[in-house]
Amino acid sequence: MALYGWIIYNGFLKSDKFVDFAEMLQEAALERGHEAEIKTNVDVLNVLHHDGSNPIYDRLPDYVLFTDKDIYLANTLERLGVNVFNRSRAIEVSDDKIKTYEHLAAFRLPIPLTIVAPKTFGQPLHVRHPYIRQVLDQLSFPFIVKEAFGSFGEQVHLVHDEDELANCLEKIGSSPFVFQEFIEESRGVDLRLQVVGEEVVASMKRISETDFRANVTAGGRMEPYEPNEWEKRLAVQATKAIGAHFAGVDLLFGKDGERYICEVNSNAHIRNLYDCTNIDASYDIIKLVERELKS
Ligand SMILES: Nc1ncnc2c1ncn2[C@@H]1O[C@H](COP(=O)(O)OP(=O)(O)O)[C@@H](O)[C@H]1O
Numbered sequence: 001m002a003l004y005g006w007i008i009y010n011g012f013l014k015s016d017k018f019v020d021f022a023e024m025l026q027e028a029a030l031e032r033g034h035e036a037e038i039k040t041n042v043d044v045l046n047v048l049h050h051d052g053s054n055p056i057y058d059r060l061p062d063y064v065l066f067t068d069k070d071i072y073l074a075n076t077l078e079r080l081g082v083n084v085f086n087r088s089r090a091i092e093v094s095d096d097k098i099k100t101y102e103h104l105a106a107f108r109l110p111i112p113l114t115i116v117a118p119k120t121f122g123q124p125l126h127v128r129h130p131y132i133r134q135v136l137d138q139l140s141f142p143f144i145v146k147e148a149f150g151s152f153g154e155q156v157h158l159v160h161d162e163d164e165l166a167n168c169l170e171k172i173g174s175s176p177f178v179f180q181e182f183i184e185e186s187r188g189v190d191l192r193l194q195v196v197g198e199e200v201v202a203s204m205k206r207i208s209e210t211d212f213r214a215n216v217t218a219g220g221r222m223e224p225y226e227p228n229e230w231e232k233r234l235a236v237q238a239t240k241a242i243g244a245h246f247a248g249v250d251l252l253f254g255k256d257g258e259r260y261i262c263e264v265n266s267n268a269h270i271r272n273l274y275d276c277t278n279i280d281a282s283y284d285i286i287k288l289v290e291r292e293l294k295s
């Protein structure tokens with residue numbers, strides 16, 4: 001019997017990027033002979049039934065490719081015994097940059113010096129708060145202020161002095177964030193390595209002439225990149241550290257060939273990488289699902 005899969009994306013995000021990612025995965029699944037349906041997190045009702053039964057779906061899939069961040073729904077599907085890729089736990093860790101850095105640090109993987117802002121119970125952290133002195137003892141300007149939740153570079157800020165820091169803290173309000181060392185050598189450039197299982201299947205360099213962030217959405221251009229063994233190893237280890245089966249790993253360039261892990265994205269869109277390298281990682285992802293279901 002053909003494998004039956006659902007590809008779930010978020011029904012509230014209107015950008016075509018999200019549908020496109022789901023369609024790439026569906027196409028690869030269909031080509032591999034699966035029965036594959038695209039659904040949104042609205043199509044699949046998340047009912048917490050007290051006896052663990054499934055009162056809703058006539059037929060559960062063999063697997064779900066969960067391109068969304070609706071962790072509650074991913075958890076329910078896992079409790080019903082469905083194989084969810086990535087695992088809900090990996091998506092949760094990836095979505096929260098603080099949790100990601102915690103996992104990377106626990107695995108002793110290289111990350112920029114990172115200070116997690118304290119929990120403030122709804123109060124914004126004021127730049128005059130004595131706490132900020134301790135941060136300024138550890139980090140010199142310019143440094144990065146990065147919100148725990150964000151994408152496309154939009155919640156990543158570079159602050160050059162106390163005034164900019166004050167503005168930034170005010171804008172962030174009480175959302176969780178980190179203070180982070182700015183890796184100057186990597187200004188406007190980074191690497192994106194797509195890991196599937198134990199392998200890096202495609203990589204690119206992203207370069208921005210106009211912004212410290214290299215995100216393509218923030219104006220970066222892309223070129224294919226051949227990673228060295230160390231870069232590949234870091235990317236695979238980072239993917240393992242967050243418990244993901246596949247991920248897009250961002251690496252930063254440090255001094256003397258050093259590399260830092262910047263981000264591990266469990267839901268990395270693979271369209272840009274395909275446009276840049278002509279490698280369609282969705283096939284690698286589908287083959288990985290097949291291997292995992294067999295074992
Ligand atoms: N500590 C840092 N030093 C230098 N550049 C950074 C640092 N953190 C982030 N950047 C730049 O900002 C971009 C976006 O940061 P990232 O953490 O990947 O957030 P997002 O999820 O929004 O992509 C990175 O691709 C990189 O170019």
Ligand SMILES: [Mg+2]
Pocket residue numbers: 152153215250263
């Ligand atoms: Mg990123």
